[in-house]
Amino acid sequence: MQTATLVIFSGVVTRTLPSFMVVRVEFWTPECFDYPHVLPHTKAFYDKYAKDGLVVVGVHTPEYDEEHDPAALQSAIHRYQITWPVAVDDDYRIWNAYGDRLWPTFYLIDQNGHVM
Numbered sequence: 001m002q003t004a005t006l007v008i009f010s011g012v013v014t015r016t017l018p019s020f021m022v023v024r025v026e027f028w029t030p031e032c033f034d035y036p037h038v039l040p041h042t043k044a045f046y047d048k049y050a051k052d053g054l055v056v057v058g059v060h061t062p063e064y065d066e067e068h069d070p071a072a073l074q075s076a077i078h079r080y081q082i083t084w085p086v087a088v089d090d091d092y093r094i095w096n097a098y099g100d101r102l103w104p105t106f107y108l109i110d111q112n113g114h115v116m
Contacts, residue, residue: 022049023109024056027095029063030076032103039080042106046084053111058086061095063103 026042028035046056062068068090077086089095098107098115108116 021053021055022111024054025059025098025107025109026056027059027061027098027100027103027105029060029067029103030073030080031064031067035104036080038104039082056084058082058084059089059094060086061089061092061100061103 024042024045042056046054060067060073066072070088073086073088076082087094098105110116
C-alpha cells in the first residue's frame with residue numbers, strides 16, 4: 001500500500017495503514033458545496049463501525065488554488081471537527097490513482113485490499 005502525508009491536527013506524519021482494517025477513503029475539499037451535507041453521514045458511519053475495525057482516511061485534493069494552503073486545511077479540519085487522518089494530495093497523485101473526478105467521493109477498501 002502507498003504511503004501519504006497525513007495531517008493530524010497540529011502535526012504531520014507519514015503512515016502505512018495495516019492491511020487487516022477496512023478503510024473508507026474519502027476525497028474531499030473544504031470549499032465543496034456537498035461536503036458539509038455528507039460529513040454527518042461519515043461521522044455516523046465511523047461511530048457505528050470503528051469498533052469493528054473501520055478506519056476513515058480523508059484525502060484532501062484541492063480544487064482551487066487557495067486550497068493548497070496548509071493553514072487553511074488545518075482550519076477546515078478543526079471547523080468540521082474531523083478526527084480521522086487527512087492525506088494531503090496537492091499533486092493529485094492519489095486522486096489520479098483512483099481515477100476520481102468529483103468531490104466528495106468515497107471508497108471502501110476491504111481487509112484484502114479490494115476497492116469496493
